[in-house]
Amino acid sequence: MTFAARRPSVRRWAGAGAAVLACTLTLAACSSDDPAPASGESRDRATEKPKPSAPQDPTSEPAASESPADDTSDDGTTVPVYFAGDGPRGTVLFREFHRVTGDPLLEAARLVAGGSPDDPDYRTLWPQVEISAVTATDGVLLVEVPGDAFTERPDGMTARDAELAVQQLVRTLQGVQQERVPVQLERGGAPLFGLATDAPYEASSDLETLNLVNITSPAEGDTVTGDTLTVTGVANSFEASGPCRLIVGGQEVALEAYQSDGWMEDRLFAFEVEIPLEGVSGEAVLRCSTDDPSGGAEGNGPSVDTKNITVQ
Numbered sequence: 001m002t003f004a005a006r007r008p009s010v011r012r013w014a015g016a017g018a019a020v021l022a023c024t025l026t027l028a029a030c031s032s033d034d035p036a037p038a039s040g041e042s043r044d045r046a047t048e049k050p051k052p053s054a055p056q057d058p059t060s061e062p063a064a065s066e067s068p069a070d071d072t073s074d075d076g077t078t079v080p081v082y083f084a085g086d087g088p089r090g091t092v093l094f095r096e097f098h099r100v101t102g103d104p105l106l107e108a109a110r111l112v113a114g115g116s117p118d119d120p121d122y123r124t125l126w127p128q129v130e131i132s133a134v135t136a137t138d139g140v141l142l143v144e145v146p147g148d149a150f151t152e153r154p155d156g157m158t159a160r161d162a163e164l165a166v167q168q169l170v171r172t173l174q175g176v177q178q179e180r181v182p183v184q185l186e187r188g189g190a191p192l193f194g195l196a197t198d199a200p201y202e203a204s205s206d207l208e209t210l211n212l213v214n215i216t217s218p219a220e221g222d223t224v225t226g227d228t229l230t231v232t233g234v235a236n237s238f239e240a241s242g243p244c245r246l247i248v249g250g251q252e253v254a255l256e257a258y259q260s261d262g263w264m265e266d267r268l269f270a271f272e273v274e275i276p277l278e279g280v281s282g283e284a285v286l287r288c289s290t291d292d293p294s295g296g297a298e299g300n301g302p303s304v305d306t307k308n309i310t311v312q
Helices: 104-114 159-177
Strands: 009-012 019-022 076-087 090-100 133-137 140-144 183-186 213-217 228-235 241-248 251-259 269-276 282-289 304-311
Touching: 076 104, 076 159, 090 104, 090 159, 090 213, 104 133, 104 159, 140 159, 159 183, 213 282, 213 304, 228 241, 228 251, 228 282, 228 304, 241 269, 251 269
Parallel strands: 140 183
Antiparallel strands: 009 019, 076 090, 133 140, 213 228, 228 269, 241 251, 241 282, 282 304
C-alpha cells in the first residue's frame, strides 16, 4: 500500500508562546543516495554557512538530477562524498556534498580517507590512510595509496566494513568523475584492509550498499525560512512512497508523504516534497524514511535519514 499523509492541524500550546502543528499519523523510517539541492527552490532559504549545491551523481540515480552536473567556480568544486551510517540492515552508505578546492578527485578521496562528515550520524570507515594521488587514465581511476599500513583490517573493522570502505571511495570518485569507471588501488601489490588490490573495483549493488533513503536538501545545519520547507532526496521505498516528518522539541509538528520517481530497481530514485512551516520556529529535526507496510512485523524495518535544521 502507498503511505498516505494527512494534513496537520494547528494547535496552540499553553505557555509555549508559539503555534505548532500537530498531526495524527504515526511513522516509518530512512537514508543515503540522492540528487542535488534543487536549483529553483520554491522557498526562501538561508544558511548559517555556505552549503554546496549538489551535482548529478550517476552512482545511484543515473536518470535523475536536480542541478547541473558540474558545479565549479573560483572558490572550489562541489563533490559528492560517501560516508557510513547505521541502517536497519547494519552499516550502509549515505551521501553528502562538500565544497573542495584543488583537484576534485584527490580532495574528495582525502575526505573519504580522513575527513569529517557534516552529519553527526555519519562516519568514515577509513582509519586515516594517506592518499597521494588520483588519476583518471585509460578508463580507470588510479588511486595511489603509499606505504604498507593497514594491509589487514584494523581492530574493530569487520569484513563488510572493509568492503564498504572501498565502496566509499569507489562511489565518491565515480560521483566526482560523473562516470561509472572502475577504481584501481595502487600500492605495490599490497592488500588494503585485507582486500586484494590487483584488480579494479566497481560499484556494488545500490540496494545492498546504500541506505534506502537519503536526504539531499536541506543539509545538516541549514537555516530555513518561508512558509514551506522543500525537501529533496533519493529513496527506494515500497510503492515509491514514504513519510517525511518535522519534529520540534520532541513533538511531531508536520508530516507529509513523498513520492519518488520509482522503486524495485537496483537504484535509488529522486523525490521532492514540501512541508508546511506555519507556526514552526526554532531547532527542528527533519526525518524521512521508507515505508514499512508490515508495521514492523516483517523484515528489518524502515530505513531512516535525519537532518538537524533551524526554522526561522
